Amino acid sequence: MPGLTETLRERARSHPGRVAYIAGDTEITYGDFDRRADRVAAALAAAGVGSGDRVAILDKNSLEYAEQLFGAPRIGAVQVPVNYRLAPDEVAYIVNDAQAKVFIVGADFVPVLDAIAEKLQHTTHLFVIDGSDDRYDDYAAWIDGAPETPPSESEYVTDTEDVFAQLYSSGTTGLPKGVMLTHDNYFAALTATNDTWNVDDTSVLMVAMPMYHVAGNMLTISAIYNGVPGVIAREPDPTLIARGIERNRVTHIFLVPVLLQFMPLIPDVTACDMSSLRLMLYGASPISEDVLRGAMRMLPDTDFMQVYGLTEVTGAIVTLPAEDHDPDGPAAHRLRSAGLPNPTCTLRIVDPATQEDLPTGQVGEILCRTPQNMKGYWGMPEATAAALSGDNWFRTGDAGYLDEDGYLYIHDRVKDMIISGGENIYPAEVENVLMGHPDISDCAVIGVPDAKWGETPKAIVVLTSEDVTDKDIIGHCRDRLAHFKCPTTVERRDAIPRNPTGKILKRELRAPYWEGQDRQVH
Structure with a gap:
């Protein structure tokens, strides 16, 4: 065995009386x-x-x-x-x-x-x-x-090469796939992150993300691996999380940006003593500088680290170190990056069509080779072969680039890329510009059919003012982007649909526009 x-058996032998998990008022050694x-x-x-x-x-x-x-x-x-x-x-x-x-x-x-x-x-x-x-x-x-x-x-x-858990992908671009993660995958991930996260015998980890999500799954296992208490939050509720941190003196936690966005705005949260937090890990979806600044003001004595990863790679493979989290410092531009690859992870940026390596600074598909790469997709050998090469390069499906210092910058999902008149447009770039508009509180950019260009960008926006016009929004983009990247139309909505980790459901947004088309661009 x-x-x-x-590992659990060994921890139980060495310190049987130590608390393993805390869930509400219940503790178990x-x-x-x-x-x-x-x-x-x-x-x-x-x-x-x-x-x-x-x-x-x-x-x-x-x-x-x-x-x-x-x-x-x-x-x-x-x-x-x-x-x-x-x-x-x-x-x-x-x-x-x-x-x-x-x-x-x-x-x-x-x-x-x-x-x-x-x-x-x-x-x-x-x-x-x-x-x-x-x-x-x-x-x-x-x-x-x-x-x-x-x-x-x-x-x-x-055997450690056997599957330990089977997590299902979010299915934002198709039916969910069963991701088979082995004991070895988890050991590799835990070893790669432990030193970076400074987990020691005095640490208290909180499982705040759902256990079906790779972040919640990993932190549940990390508590046992490190022989420290794991505090189980029933669900990712900001007030529940804050009170759990205060009550149990939690030192390490992972949250998605949408939670960090709301926590500083809730009096019951800010009234809690969260000074025990040593490290706030965040990731799974983009974060704005305003949200990050607000979270850092709420937790002035806490280190922040951004992580990038996927279910298929057993969680985090890239980390933005705490020392790069200075919005007013000389390296403030690095806050737009995902960070540096973990020591056991190698990255490549390739042309999505040819799989040929691209030069530094050029956007392409992100490939990674790491012992954290999954065993494969359950019952899907063809999908496994398409995603994972024989020499263990995994196609993330994400688009990004590496700068001259090796920092990874994420642009978008490759499948979300818009091809208009032969030009590649990454929606995240346009969304970042739209979010700079004072009357836009949330947005998404999708490709919609166009007789001339094949498809063109459409901005779907949530507005804080009804006075702003479509022309104003498009003009805002035209002042800041090449015109071929700018939305040609605008749709107003009360909310942008997202999955539980905050990722925009682009497929749901695109579906009405591509219905009945002879071909789907993506």
Whole structure:
């Protein structure tokens, strides 16, 4: 039983009485959590789960989530976290795609289970956490009734190259894909980030992002890997997070920019003592300088680091160091970058069509080679081969460039690129200019069909004033960008659709304009 589940065993042996996780008013020690993982393994085995089988879970962050994450691998099984924001049919797709034998659902999501239970093709057991519904088996009774000794470890020989967890991509450009991450992937990611993040025996990590997201998943595992407490926030609520930081003296946390945007504006948040925070990690979507400045004013004694990564590379592969976070310093321009690659990561910028390397400063597709690269996509050998080369270069699908100092600058998703009259336009560049308009609070730029140019940029904006005209908005861009990059039309909306990590749902925005077209540019 090598790998991460043995790491838990070692931590339990060396300091059984130390707190492993805190969830609300509940604490569990390393010794008790290790025994709980054994019960999970035994219960899963009794339910017919074996090596290589998938166990799906749909819930907000919880101790049950964590114990399944570490318990399933003790019999060679693999946890499949499911995004709780998905529609019922989307949940059913993931559970069926993973061929999950067991599906565990939080009480809040029983209505989802009701809607899809008859559609689950491979699932033989359904359990509800904290449920009182006689139609489904109770999770606590199932686990509590299992022995603390799992089936013989000799029956389940786990290698560190085996899959530890299977996370699903967000599916913003197509159906979600099951990303298979191995024990070795996680060890590589933890080793690469630990020194950078200065995690030590006195650290307290907060799991604030959903556990189905790679950031929440990684921090859940990082607590065990480092033998320190992990504070589990039930959901990414700003006030809940701030109170958890104050109560548990949290030292390390990862948040997405949308949370950093709102936290300084909430009195209940700013009233909390968050002085224990040593490091604020942020990423997963772009951040404006105003949002960063506001967050830094709220946490003046906290180091900030931006991270860039993907589910397919087990989280962060690029980090913008704390010393580069000085908006008024000589290197302020680096705040627009994602940072420098981790020591075990090599980056290339290539032409998306030819895969030929591009010179410094030129935008192309970002490729990375790192031991953090996934094993592949579950059941999708063709998609795996298209994304991951034989010599372990992963095509991120992101567009960006490297400067002369090796800093990575992200422009956009390659698939979001607009090709107008043969010219490549990256929407993020236009969006950055639009966000500089005093009457625009949020925006997105998409390509829409055009008889002459093939497609042209369209600005979708959220305005703070009704007085501004479309001509004003287009003129604002024309004063700052080459004209071929500027929007030709403007649409006004009350809100820009985003996924839970703040990424704009470009596919949803484009769909009405490309409906009925003979071809889709992207």
